[in-house]
Amino acid sequence: xxxxxxxxxxxxxxxxxxxxxxxxxxxxxxxxxxxxxxxxxxxxxxxxxxxxxxxxxxxxxxxx
Numbered sequence: 001x002x003x004x005x006x007x008x009x010x011x012x013x014x015x016x017x018x019x020x021x022x023x024x025x026x027x028x029x030x031x032x033x034x035x036x037x038x039x040x041x042x043x044x045x046x047x048x049x050x051x052x053x054x055x056x057x058x059x060x061x062x063x064x
Contacts, residue, residue: 007061008061010061011059011060011061012061014060014061015060015061026043030043
């Protein structure tokens with residue numbers, strides 16, 4: 001695994017079982033789609049709507 005994949009996978013392992021399941025479902029939805037742009041747009045919209053904004057939150061994976 002490259003460094004980015006290692007970091008993301010480490011974070012995945014820190015999630016709860018339900019969070020892991022939801023993430024895997026979302027990834028499967030992305031890869032199963034023939035047109036991935038709507039899936040990405042929906043994820044981008046959810047990310048932008050986080051309260052507090054993602055830029056001011058601590059990462060649940062690494063705490064930064």
